[in-house]
Amino acid sequence: MSNPAGLSRDDVTRLIHAEYRAATHIPLQDAIAPFLIEPFVRMLAWPYAAERHEYPCWIVADLGSHAAGMTLAYSDFGHGQYGSRRGIVMADDQWFGRDDSWFTRLEDASSRPARGPHELPDEYEVR
Numbered sequence: 001m002s003n004p005a006g007l008s009r010d011d012v013t014r015l016i017h018a019e020y021r022a023a024t025h026i027p028l029q030d031a032i033a034p035f036l037i038e039p040f041v042r043m044l045a046w047p048y049a050a051e052r053h054e055y056p057c058w059i060v061a062d063l064g065s066h067a068a069g070m071t072l073a074y075s076d077f078g079h080g081q082y083g084s085r086r087g088i089v090m091a092d093d094q095w096f097g098r099d100d101s102w103f104t105r106l107e108d109a110s111s112r113p114a115r116g117p118h119e120l121p122d123e124y125e126v127r
Contacts, residue, residue, distance in 0.1 A: 012039045012058045012074060019086075019106035035061040035072070044075075045095040057089065057096070064091075072109055078102070 007015075016039070020032065043054040061072035069091035078085050079102035086109040087102035096102070103109040 007058070007076065009039050012060065016060045016074065016106060023107040032061060032072075035063050035065075037062050039074075042073075042089075044089065044093070046077075047095045055096075059089070063088075072106075074106075 016036070020036070037060065039058045039060045041056050042059055044057045046053045046055060055075060055077040057073050057075040057077075059071045059073055063070040063072055071089050071091055073087050073089040075085055075087070075096075079087055079096050079099060084099075084102035084104050086104070086106045087097065088109060089097055089101070
């Protein structure tokens with residue numbers, strides 16, 4: 001499927017890898033690395049409009065080992081008041097989901113499913 005927003009798969013891959021390398025919490029980088037996938041587009045509905053509107057959303061990681069069907073997504077159309085572009089989307093959802101599942105940085109979106117030896121330190125702050 002081509003992306004109606006105009007970003008190519010290579011563009012999204014470069015963007016995600018640049019954000020990944022810029023992450024300040026190194027164990028989080030190590031924790032997310034095995035889950036990055038070849039990005040692909042899903043059309044998701046915006047649930048807060050009177051009429052159904054769908055927008056492209058790139059799926060960039062499969063976090064299924066943390067929760068069945070959990071994926072990490074990127075969308076130029078953002079979500080919520082601040083236009084957060086990185087989020088957690090369930091594989092079987094047809095909509096963007098809740099505001100609290102979308103973040104301004106890949107690192108913050110990736111921190112949500114962190115578990116085990118890669119838990120975040122107490123001083124880690126999601127922005």
